[in-house]
Amino acid sequence: MGRAPCCDKTNVKKGPWSSEEDAKLKDYIEKYGTGGNWIALPQKVGLKRCGKSCRLRWLNYLRPNIKHGGFSEEEDNIICSLYISIGSRWSIIAAQLPGRTDNDIKNYWNTRLKKKLLGRRKQSQANRLSGSSHDPKDSSGVETLSNSAIERLQLHMQLQSLENPNFSNYDHNVSMWPCKLNPIQEKMMHSLQLVNESSNALMMQNFSPATPQKIEYYAQSNNPLQQEYSPMSNMMINGMGINIPESSSVLVPESDCTKQQQPSMELQQCWEFQAEIDELLSNKGTTPLEGQMSDQFDCFKDMHGAKDSMTWWSNEFEANSASSNSWDSSAVLDHKQTGMKFQELVQGQHRVQ
DNA sequence: AAAATTATCAACCGCGTTTTA
DNA sequence: TTAAAACGCGGTTGATAATTT
CATH class of the missing domain: 1.10.10.60 (Homeodomain-like)
Incomplete structure (x- = not known):
């Protein structure tokens, strides 16, 4: 009924x-x-x-003060940044752009901005492939991942680099990943899980060819600890756009050993994909980062502008959150409050050498 | 010039969440 | 406490305009 x-x-x-x-x-x-x-x-x-x-x-x-069309570069930056961070939460994004409606932003993203960004990436990728003697077989695994989810992942990574340049060269080595969550990390993980839930589902669905496998880690902790991990979450752990899958249980038995088992096929695929992105994004511009952004994404040409937008958003979110969904607001606020500490932790003592 | 294709965007729909009685 | 009503969101559709062949 x-x-x-x-x-x-x-x-x-x-x-x-x-x-x-x-x-x-x-x-x-x-x-x-x-x-x-x-x-x-x-x-x-x-x-x-x-x-x-x-x-x-x-x-x-x-209603009064509605704007239509004529999106500015700054608005583009904000939309891009927020989309990458929180996904298609159009009402939240609209709340950060006075006079803009969620419907307008959604249409603008779907019809123009997305193409503007991803079209350039595709072009760049096509140029790269045509300019090298690429064995299709070698790249097949990666190529099958080149869908919208992966494209968003790439935008994610770029934004993470913007947010924290220290992590622009993220680690491919599992031993460098944090093996243990402290309470702050757990809180942030939980918040980000809420914020990223829908995008995670999409990304994992497209990224993982099969159900994520169990991977055993050996943590420094003496206490047995069970965590939720996956190749994807580990890949994304060095920035604000962390993605945490819903499954993929990882056992962390009591041990002070730092070695890990043979990585799964998926994990290897992730590394290959990361390597491709590294390659794709490197060697342009004044700095590698500036090159990546200005070369491929119009809306990030003004890198500092984009970064400012992020800061502005973070600061303003609290003030504007009253009009947003409660869980969204609190989740992002939690994120804001714990984000820096989390990054410090990842950068510092929680990296198992 | 006409047909075909593509882009745009206003509006609708379904459904999860919140409010109310 | 609970069920119905209303709200609000995001995905999708379809009419129209613009562009290409």
């Missing part, structure tokens, strides 16, 4: 709004407000529209 419809579908008008309808709705809301009930509003206004349709029309077009 389905849910009851929000209105009488047979008696409501659909499709584009006429200027008369717009005027009616606008006049009414400006005089009397919405009355806190969108479903009842059309009847009060005298419109044969669904309440949801009225709400959408008001929020996206009729």
Whole structure:
């Protein structure tokens, strides 16, 4: 049994709004407000529209100070940064761009910005491949990973490099990964898991050819510890855009040994992929990082601008979070509060040498 | 000039979450 | 406490415009 419809579908008008309808709705809301009930509003206004349709029309077009089109470079930067960090949370992204609606940003991303970014990456990759004697067989594993998830992963990594240049050369060596979570890390992991949940699902689905395997680690800790790890989470652990899969249990038995077992095929595939990205991203610009960003992504041409955007977002999020979903806000705030400490930890004593 | 293809974006839909009675 | 109602979000659709063949 389905849910009851929000209105009488047979008696409501659909499709584009006429200027008369717009005027009616606008006049009414400006005089009397919405009355806190969108479903009842059309009847009060005298419109044969669904309440949801009225709400959408008001929020996206009729309310004051709405901007359409003409996205600035700075807005591009913010959208890119936030998309990479939190995924398609359009309402949250819109909250950071005054006058912009989630629908507008979503459309802009899907139709233009995404192509602008990823199109350039594809071009770069095509140039690279055509310019070298690449054995297709060698690259097949990586090539099959070159889908939207991987593309977002690449954007992720670039952003991480922006956020913390110390990690621009991330480690391929498992022994360099943190083997134990302290409470702060655990808190951050949990927060980021919430923030990244949907993107994780997508990424893991596309990235892992099979269910992630168990990998045994030997931690410095004397206490047995069970953690959730995967190649992906380890890859992404050096920045703010950490991705944590939902499965892939890793046993950390009591031992002070630092060696690990033979890496799985997936893990090796991750390393190969990382190597490819390293190669792809290196050797351009004043610094490798600037080269990566300006060469491939228009919106990151002003690296400092992008970085500023991130800082600005982080600072402003708290102020704006009241209008966002509660879990989103708190998750990001947790992220903000624990992020620096987490990076310190990763950078410092929790790297098992 | 016309047909085909691609891009754009307003609007709809379904569903998870929150509020209310 | 619970069920219904309403809200709000993100994915998707479809009409139209723009571009290409």
